Amino acid sequence: EAQVTQNPRYLITVTGKKLTVTCSQNMNHEYMSWYRQDPGLGLRQIYYSMNVEVTDKGDVPEGYKVSRKEKRNFPLILESPSPNQTSLYFCATSGTGRRGEQYFGPGTRLTVT
Amino acid sequence: AQSVSQHNHHVILSEAASLELGCNYSYGGTVNLFWYVQYPGQHLQLLLKYFSGDPLVKGIKGFEAEFIKSKFSFNLRKPSVQWSDTAEYFCAVNKNYGGATNKLIFGTGTLLAVQP
Numbered sequence: 001e002a003q004v005t006q007n008p009r010y011l012i013t014v015t016g017k018k019l020t021v022t023c024s025q026n027m028n029h030e031y032m033s034w035y036r037q038d039p040g041l042g043l044r045q046i047y048y049s050m051n052v053e054v055t056d057k058g059d060v061p062e063g064y065k066v067s068r069k070e071k072r073n074f075p076l077i078l079e080s081p082s083p084n085q086t087s088l089y090f091c092a093t094s095g096t097g098r099r100g101e102q103y104f105g106p107g108t109r110l111t112v113t
Numbered sequence: 114a115q116s117v118s119q120h121n122h123h124v125i126l127s128e129a130a131s132l133e134l135g136c137n138y139s140y141g142g143t144v145n146l147f148w149y150v151q152y153p154g155q156h157l158q159l160l161l162k163y164f165s166g167d168p169l170v171k172g173i174k175g176f177e178a179e180f181i182k183s184k185f186s187f188n189l190r191k192p193s194v195q196w197s198d199t200a201e202y203f204c205a206v207n208k209n210y211g212g213a214t215n216k217l218i219f220g221t222g223t224l225l226a227v228q229p
Contacts, residue, residue, distance in 0.1 A: 031215040033215075033216075035219075040122070040221060042203060042220055042221040042222050043157075043203065043219040044219075045216065045217075048215075090156060090157065092217075094215040098215060099145040099164055099207060100145045100207025100215050101147065101162055101207075101215075102215065102217060104149075104156045104157040104158075105156060106155070106156045107156050
């Protein structure tokens with residue numbers, strides 16, 4: 001079954017405590033992306049990756065890092081989380097020739113106090 | 114700035130009413146267009162997509178959308194909504210660079226509540 005998985009699904013943490021949200025896909029897709037969803041703002045892209053070792057900033061990259069060491073995994077790293085990073089995070093993937101059509105993970109609800 | 118606009122932020126309908134949600138984009142040239150749906154507590158799922166050809170596209174669950182190039186619009190429609198259509202709906206645009214990029218630009222979403 002084609003899947004995009006994210007862990008954890010829910011996380012409450014404190015300001016400044018480093019955290020990683022994992023994303024994994026089993027569709028052999030080249031393109032992976034992270035979005036954050038905030039009320040009234042829709043989904044905004046944080047970072048994306050066109051393939052292994054190829055990553056680039058999206059529209060709201062400040063405060064986030066990513067890595068793409070393997071094709072199936074694309075973790076999102078918050079080195080020093082702040083309350084304004086409280087949000088719902090989605091990982092998405094897309095394959096060559098998909099023309100932007102993306103498959104989304106189940107989401108990670110992060111609260112930073 | 115290039116953007117995707119959804120003019121209806123909240124829509125409340127009774128069951129069996131007709132639905133039309135507006136979506137306009139400001140990109141020139143060739144685009145790929147999508148509507149995604151997010152049911153309460155769930156992830157985004159593809160409702161329908163337009164790449165080329167017939168500008169009237171049909172998706173899942175009785176939804177359809179019409180691409181009007183001259184109006185830069187891709188409005189979503191359903192003739193008769195059900196309570197189970199209660200969800201948030203997102204329009205998204207991919208700028209066609211010959212497949213070189215998969216980036217989607219999303220609208221801010223429309224929250225639809227269907228009353229039984």
